[in-house]
Amino acid sequence: MKIESLVRENILKLKPYTSARGDFLTGVLLDANENSFGSVVNDEWHLELNRYPDPFQNSLRNELSSYLNVEKEKLFIGVGSDEIIDLMVRIFCEPKIDNAIILEPTYGMYKVACDVNDVSTIAVMLDESFQPQLDKIYHATTKNTKLIFICSPNNPTANMINPESILDLAENFKGIVIVDEAYAEFCGKPSMINAVEKYSNIVVLRTFSKAWGLAGVRCGYCITSPEIIKLLYKIKLPYNINKLTSQVVINALKKFKQKDKFVKEINWEKEFLIKELKLIPGIKKVFPSDSNFILFECENPTNIYHKLTEKGIIIRDRSNQVKNCLRVSVGTREQNEKFLNELRDLI
Numbered sequence: 395m396k397i398e399s400l401v402r403e404n405i406l407k408l409k410p411y412t413s414a415r416g417d418f419l420t421g422v423l424l425d426a427n428e429n430s431f432g433s434v435v436n437d438e439w440h441l442e443l444n445r446y447p448d449p450f451q452n453s454l455r456n457e458l459s460s461y462l463n464v465e466k467e468k469l470f471i472g473v474g475s476d477e478i479i480d481l482m483v484r485i486f487c488e489p490k491i492d493n494a495i496i497l498e499p500t501y502g503m504y505k506v507a508c509d510v511n512d513v514s515t516i517a518v519m520l521d522e523s524f525q526p527q528l529d530k531i532y533h534a535t536t537k538n539t540k541l542i543f544i545c546s547p548n549n550p551t552a553n554m555i556n557p558e559s560i561l562d563l564a565e566n567f568k569g570i571v572i573v574d575e576a577y578a579e580f581c582g583k584p585s586m587i588n589a590v591e592k593y594s595n596i597v598v599l600r601t602f603s604k605a606w607g608l609a610g611v612r613c614g615y616c617i618t619s620p621e622i623i624k625l626l627y628k629i630k631l632p633y634n635i636n637k638l639t640s641q642v643v644i645n646a647l648k649k650f651k652q653k654d655k656f657v658k659e660i661n662w663e664k665e666f667l668i669k670e671l672k673l674i675p676g677i678k679k680v681f682p683s684d685s686n687f688i689l690f691e692c693e694n695p696t697n698i699y700h701k702l703t704e705k706g707i708i709i710r711d712r713s714n715q716v717k718n719c720l721r722v723s724v725g726t727r728e729q730n731e732k733f734l735n736e737l738r739d740l741i
């Protein structure tokens with residue numbers, strides 16, 4: 395597929411900002427009006443916080459490239475995957491003209507990113523098993539549909555999307571297929587990363603916010619064709635990823651075994667939580683989960699949500715997205731017990 399033909403004209407024509415640290419990272423640096431005397435912060439990592447960071451995150455991308463076994467030219471780092479969602483809309487969707495397809499119910503930021511950019515969205519519902527209805531998707535597509543957002547495992551329904559459906563869309567949809575794998579580590583099933591080799595229109599989003607336990611550092615990334623990576627680097631803010639974030643993530647990658655341990659423990663706790671939820675008589679359905687959260691159905695969900703909040707137990711009311719459903723993240727055993735005890739009392 396010719397990616398260029400999908401890109402907004404102003405982005406193709408754009409002469410990107412050339413940043414000082416994009417040109418030089420070493421030397422007698424008198425080019426960026428930084429404070430050459432140093433920083434007010436005593437930086438134990440010796441990161442030279444008085445200097446702007448590398449706009450291309452070369453060190454982090456090198457480390458990530460070897461960790462994933464994916465070429466660096468196929469990697470882009472964002473301020474969370476949320477930044478990449480927004481950039482994708484801005485690269486491909488002409489405000490007021492183009493549109494994006496969103497498979498509802500799903501993660502709310504896809505629509506918000508489109509709304510902010512004045513790009514209309516077409517909602518196509520997932521089926522009863524929360525899988526894509528390909529015929530409905532193709533039927534909803536217009537000549538101005540540039541993006542399809544697929545969240546797998548999906549938030550808030552927690553299930554994996556069939557890889558065959560995603561590949562069907564990559565093959566037949568004449569636009570960009572964004573596969574958000576924020577929760578992929580928890581499902582232990584094959585990722586779409588390998589499909590990027592064959593399909594230049596697949597963009598796989600990943601994040602350090604979930605399994606890696608780094609939501610506070612704000613770092614996500616995507617794996618896609620070098621053509622799309624170049625476009626992302628062309629339009630992003632010059633110094634989006636700060637030096638502290640890069641260093642924390644480089645350190646984290648070396649501790650991937652700890653991440654794997656978290657995933658095991660969280661999945662173990664998830665099974666416990668599912669088993670216990672199923673034993674509560676007022677709970678009508680507990681959906682299977684490929685993620686680190688569980689969707690369950692009960693009567694008066696909003697009421698239960700508020701009552702739990704009063705007790706200091708904070709979950710998510712998702713009943714406006716999936717009828718009568720609440721979503722709970724898997725916590726530690728102690729947190730899960732507290733949640734279950736309060737819930738048992740309420741239902």
Ligand SMILES: Cc1ncc(COP(=O)(O)O)c(C=O)c1O
Binds near residue numbers: 476545600612
């Ligand atoms: C499906 C999905 N994608 C992306 C994100 C945001 O990730 P990040 O923290 O990397 O911006 C979330 C956060 O909850 C999510 O549920």
